Amino acid sequence: MRNRQRQSSREASLSRRAALGMAAAGAAGLTTLPAVSQAAATGARTVDVVIVGAGFAGLTAARQLRAAGRSVVVLEADDRVGGRTKAGTVAGETVDLGGQWVGPAQTRLLALAKEFGVATYPQYDKGQNLIDIAGHRAAYEGETPALDPAAMGEFAEVIGKIETLSAATSMPRPWEGAAAAEQDAQTIESWLLLNAKSPAVRSAIRLLVRAVFSAETSQISLLYFLAYASAGGGFSALIATRGGAQDSLFDGGVWQLAARMAKDLGAAVVLNAKVESIAQDGTGVTVTTNTGAWRGRYGVVTAPPALASRIDYTPALPARRDGLTQRMPLGCVIKTHIAYSRPFWREQGLTGLVLSDRTEFGPWFDHSPRHGTTGSLVGFFDGGPAQRWADQPPEARRDRVLKDIAQYFGDAALSPIDYVEEVWTRTPLHRGGYVSVPGPGVLTAFGPALLEPVGRIHWAGTETAEAWAGYIDGAVRSGERVAEVVGALL
Ligand SMILES: Cc1cc2nc3c(=O)[nH]c(=O)nc-3n(C[C@H](O)[C@H](O)[C@H](O)COP(=O)(O)OP(=O)(O)OC[C@H]3O[C@@H](n4cnc5c(N)ncnc54)[C@H](O)[C@@H]3O)c2cc1C
Structure with missing residues (x-):
């Protein structure tokens, strides 16, 4: 009887400790604690924050955290910094x-250029642009493509509709808008077929979308398109030269700004260090590369989702985050x-x-x-x-x-x-560009996972930006945001 009592009080104490452990893990956003301990990280160099990727997002985050007195390392798989700039x-x-x-x-990008x-x-x-669409060839000045005159009215109408819809997009969480489900069920192409009759208008929009995303209208969710346009101040701003993107x-090139940021960071930027795995526990992350391991209180991954998915995570990522990374080529x-x-x-x-x-x-x-x-x-x-x-x-x-x-x-x-x-x-380390392009159904089902931290791992990169997502400016903004969020946790 006394033995049974001893046994049950030990079980109670174990389960209390387990409950405390679960609470700590819950606080860190983890539902289960992996069997990763500090001991497993023996030999790992220790910093406050381990940052994956030395593009504009990673370098910006590192500078800002360092300026706030935190120690950082930026691990970059490539033999250069700059990511999608080169x-x-x-x-x-x-x-x-x-x-x-x-x-x-x-x-934000202009401010960086001014600083350096x-x-x-x-x-x-200066002079005339040339256009050749749906068999109509013309020279024109200014920003509005000179389609066949018979198509110009409809073109203006379609651009107007896009601007109205994008301005009404619920930002920065487009998946929460009243029309989100309906818009995310369509591609730009399916919307275009319903909203433009003229072959010239259809062809022009296809070309412009292709030039903005490096993807086809049939491959991109309408909701993503509208959110992306909204983040850049409207579709017209994305396609314009004067006053636009x-x-x-x-x-001398924008790449210099990445090089200058890396120079300031010195030995905190480690090249040829491809992150293979990230293991986290209640106190930090252990980030392992082909050349060694780093231990940090927090990790920041700035690689776009399709590259972030190539890293092994312990514990495994939540289904929504893992699903997202499989659906953002x-x-x-x-x-x-x-x-x-x-x-x-x-x-x-x-x-x-x-x-x-x-x-x-x-x-x-x-x-x-x-x-x-x-x-x-x-x-x-x-x-x-x-x-x-x-x-x-x-x-x-x-x-x-x-x-x-x-x-x-x-x-x-x-x-x-x-x-x-x-x-x-x-290029295996980039897998394309300019930006990730989710198809229909992705944002509404998986969108929140773009930004939601997973325990001690936070996500940045241009794809996560609230303004100018897809652009270098968006990458800088995402680096600033993540540095502020993680900095406040340290
Ligand atoms: C051809 C082209 C033209 C473009 N034109 C413009 C333009 O004119 N204006 C504009 O504003 N934007 C443009 N963009 C987009 C812009 O370059 C990107 O939005 C921006 O550079 C993204 O920065 P980032 O830091 O978010 O991501 P990235 O630059 O992609 O940085 C991520 C980094 O993570 C690294 N990485 C990935 N996996 C790992 C790993 N496992 N371990 C370690 N490191 C890893 C990558 O090597 C990369 O360096 C263009 C892009 C391309 C490709």
Whole structure:
């Protein structure tokens, strides 16, 4: 009898401890505690916060946490910082092989450039743009694509409808809006087929969406599209040059800002450190890379969902977070710079911008150096064309690009002095760009998991931004947000 009493009081004490443990785990957002102990992290270097990814989000978070007196490490799988921004050289000029433009409303990125003394300059737009859509070819000035005059009324109406719907999107939690379920059940394409009759309008919207997302209208949830537009101040702001997302460029390239942030962080940025696993317990996270382990009180993952899903998590991620990461593929994109001995299209009164549904390559823009006499174009294979061309031999791609440009600028386009491309879609550490593009049904079922921390792991990266999601500015904002949230927990 006494033995049974001793036994039951020991069980009671064990279950009290278990209950306390569960409460601690619950407080950390964990439902079960893994058998990971500090001991398992023996040999791991210790910091306050371990950050995964040295793109703009990770570097911004690290700087802000460090400025608040916290210790950090940024683990980057690649042999360089910058993530979806990257330096390249074309005809002796340093250029951006990834993200490059900034708009006036992208104030966090502009503030960073100001801090580092990197100037911006306007995208060249003197002269006429060319458009060739649904068999109608025209030259025009300004921001509104000059479709066949018969289609212009409907085009304005469709853009107006998109702006009204995006302005009404419930931000920053679009999945909570009254129309969310209905909008998330559609693709942009299914909505377009119901809301635009003219082939020219349909084709123009398809091209513009492709240029913004590097994905097809049939692949993107309408709700995601509206939320994305809302986060950037409207669809018109996303597609515009002057005053919009393509307004200006950075002198010497935006990649420099990542390099400068990394320089300030010094040894806190570790390159060639691919995070393979993150284990967490009631007191911290153990982040293991191919070259060693780090222990932190909190972890911040800035890799986009499709890359974050390649990390092993212990305990396993909640079903909603794991489901999200399986359903947010990156768009397909190949970016190309083509240099010429002079910007000959300017002599024809052209800005260099061409929007055509008869080419695989495009759109392309003037990207001539600010000083000097050479000329340069920058353009993209986006969405379907990027998918079709990514696995082709580079010479075949180059041939396609030059022939596409020559259709509009003449044979001079066939003789560049330099040609450089980045096939983002075939880069294993990035898997595409510009941004993740969920299809229908994803945001309403899995959306909250984009931001919800899992225990001691917090999520950042441009995909999580409340403003300018998908852009470098959004990445900076997400880094600032996560640093504030995690900083307050330390
Ligand atoms: C071709 C192209 C053109 C673009 N044009 C523009 C533009 O003109 N203007 C604009 O504002 N935006 C543009 N963008 C988008 C912009 O570049 C991105 O929104 C932004 O750079 C994302 O920053 P991030 O820090 O959120 O993510 P990322 O830059 O993707 O950083 C995530 C980092 O995590 C690393 N990582 C992934 N997995 C692991 C792992 N397991 N362990 C360690 N590290 C890991 C990656 O290597 C990467 O460095 C463009 C993108 C592309 C590809």
